[in-house]
């Protein structure tokens with residue numbers, strides 16, 4: 606399980622990447638509709654994604670939350686976002702066979718898109734810093750039911766070598782606590798793995814007992830090979846205090 610910082614070694618990837626996916630990638634990964642984009646959204650972990658900037662420019666209401674904003678300060682995350690996009694692209698080039706080249710035409714296209722997103726993120730953190738809230742799963746700084754839709758990409762399941770089962774259970778319970786209706790997570794395949802997170806069935810059964818029902822949905826996006834499914838957790842909105850934090 607991750608401790609006080611993000612420097613844990615992970616699945617051969619090195620330090621957890623503060624990556625920068627775009628609205629286009631989020632739309633595809635999470636099967637987001639225009640209606641979804643009109644809801645109050647939490648993106649956790651937000652990393653250096655351009656998603657919050659792009660949806661805000663469309664008039665949407667998105668908050669990004671990440672441990673990196675807390676540890677390093679959002680200004681420093683912004684200053685290093687493009688370098689992180691370069692680091693991520695180096696990994697992708699070195700492991701090009703582990704990726705499907707359909708969403709991105711080739712590694713150069715991936716590099717261009719991620720850098721562009723990192724730049725959008727950096728500019729938006731300067732104009733709208735309050736959209737970027739420091740937070741560390743599995744305990745978020747929001748009251749119950751603060752958001753309609755919670756999105757979580759490329760932390761849970763991705764880094765399963767370093768984040769243990771209990772972290773996954775507590776983190777999803779916490780993401781559900783701050784959502785009125787839905788939490789969507791992508792992908793359900795650890796980095797470098799050919800299949801779903803091994804303890805997924807056990808985890809979903811345990812969440813179900815806690816009142817969080819879930820389903821796996823295939824999406825029209827596969828970049829990491831075999832990673833083309835999202836987990837949708839449905840939660841019934843309760844009065845504040847009805848669902849308690851998992852920590």
Ligand SMILES: C[S@@+](CC[C@H](N)C(=O)[O-])C[C@H]1O[C@@H](n2cnc3c(N)ncnc32)[C@H](O)[C@@H]1O
Nearest residue numbers: 623624625626650652654672673741742758759
């Ligand atoms: C691979 S990035 C994903 C960012 C974004 N969702 C995207 O898809 O581009 C993983 C992020 O998880 C963040 N992170 C790691 N541990 C965390 C924790 N316990 N709570 C919140 N964020 C965490 C890292 O700082 C990093 O920005």
